[in-house]
Amino acid sequence: MSRRVTPAGVTYGVDVGGTKVLGVALADDGAVVAEHRVPTPFPASDDAPDGRTAAPGTGVARAVVAVVAALASDVARAGHATARGLGLGVPGMVDADGRLRFSPHLTGAHDVDLQSLVAARLAEAFGSPPGGAGALGVHARNDANCAALAELTFGAARGATDVLVVTLGTGIGGALVLGGKVRSGAHGFAGEIGHMVVDPNGPPCPCGGRGCWERFASGGGLARLAREAALAGTLTEAVRRAGGDPELVRGEHVTAAAADGDPGARDVVEELGWWLGLGLANLVAVCDPELVVVGGGLARAGEMLLGPARRALAALVEGGKARGEVPVVAASLGPRAGAIGAALALWEG
Numbered sequence: 206m207s208r209r210v211t212p213a214g215v216t217y218g219v220d221v222g223g224t225k226v227l228g229v230a231l232a233d234d235g236a237v238v239a240e241h242r243v244p245t246p247f248p249a250s251d252d253a254p255d256g257r258t259a260a261p262g263t264g265v266a267r268a269v270v271a272v273v274a275a276l277a278s279d280v281a282r283a284g285h286a287t288a289r290g291l292g293l294g295v296p297g298m299v300d301a302d303g304r305l306r307f308s309p310h311l312t313g314a315h316d317v318d319l320q321s322l323v324a325a326r327l328a329e330a331f332g333s334p335p336g337g338a339g340a341l342g343v344h345a346r347n348d349a350n351c352a353a354l355a356e357l358t359f360g361a362a363r364g365a366t367d368v369l370v371v372t373l374g375t376g377i378g379g380a381l382v383l384g385g386k387v388r389s390g391a392h393g394f395a396g397e398i399g400h401m402v403v404d405p406n407g408p409p410c411p412c413g414g415r416g417c418w419e420r421f422a423s424g425g426g427l428a429r430l431a432r433e434a435a436l437a438g439t440l441t442e443a444v445r446r447a448g449g450d451p452e453l454v455r456g457e458h459v460t461a462a463a464a465d466g467d468p469g470a471r472d473v474v475e476e477l478g479w480w481l482g483l484g485l486a487n488l489v490a491v492c493d494p495e496l497v498v499v500g501g502g503l504a505r506a507g508e509m510l511l512g513p514a515r516r517a518l519a520a521l522v523e524g525g526k527a528r529g530e531v532p533v534v535a536a537s538l539g540p541r542a543g544a545i546g547a548a549l550a551l552w553e554g
């Protein structure tokens with residue numbers, strides 16, 4: 206993929222995740238020259254320091270400003286040129302104007318124009334002399350679309366034209382790369398694949414629906430499957446790692462026990478992989494990608510998750526044999542993909 210050639214400088218990219226706000230300063234050659242993170246405030250609206258309830262999005266904006274301040278200080282110390290702007294990756298339905306219309310995992314920032322809010326808070330924090338952090342242009346976009354842009358430019362999807370990118374975190378994010386571009390849809394909402402309903406009688410979802418795909422195949426889905434298995438008594442090793450209380454079993458206890466070969470934990474990860482493959486089969490039928498890239502924190506489970514997902518995809522997709530194998534690979538940029546892609550999105554925008 207080609208990108209616009211710009212003079213030397215850095216662009217900030219900040220990824221607002223369910224648990225952390227992670228930012229990078231990206232040089233024009235794609236090198237990450239600074240990185241910083243803070244926890245995502247919860248609830249995301251946050252309370253004002255004097256105890257009053259602040260306006261929605263305030264806590265998120267404050268966290269983003271803190272990350273940019275830390276990045277700006279590292280960038281200045283390293284002697285880099287002026288920053289060009291700030292790309293913001295946000296989980297949920299971000300419209301073309303940078304307003305977060307809906308977000309199951311950032312509930313305190315619903316219907317907030319994060320793009321303008323963050324720009325205003327930066328100007329408040331730094332003033333707005335030309336070239337200063339307070340004068341940065343801000344561009345907000347869906348976080349998984351950002352991660353896809355990064356994987357397409359520097360990562361596992363480089364050189365590909367039609368790619369399905371799936372990010373497995375607290376929920377499931379997605380992006381459709383068609384004809385070499387990350388497609389946003391008519392309103393900016395394309396790729397909200399985590400909320401495809403796969404069981405209308407299934408467990409409730411933070412989006413307000415039931416049986417969404419991400420209730421079965423994300424980090425949250427793993428936690429749910431793990432808890433059920435722990436209470437059923439089939440997850441003894443993971444329960445031991447959780448201090449002996451089945452109620453305290455988390456996804457990482459299960460993936461660690463599965464990596465060490467524990468059969469009960471392997472069964473849970475295999476079931477997770479089957480659900481992942483089911484959703485992929487539906488999506489492959491829709492968009493016929495040459496490649497599926499799986500990223501997000503849960504992708505660290507690697508082959509013990511992707512193997513079952515590939516088998517389920519092959520078994521469930523229409524005309525699996527006639528279609529040929531659709532490669533399912535792990536993303537290559539790790540947890541920084543969303544932040545790197547947010548900076549790239551600013552260049553694209």
Ligand SMILES: [Zn+2]
Nearest residue numbers: 400410412417
């Ligand atoms: Zn949902």
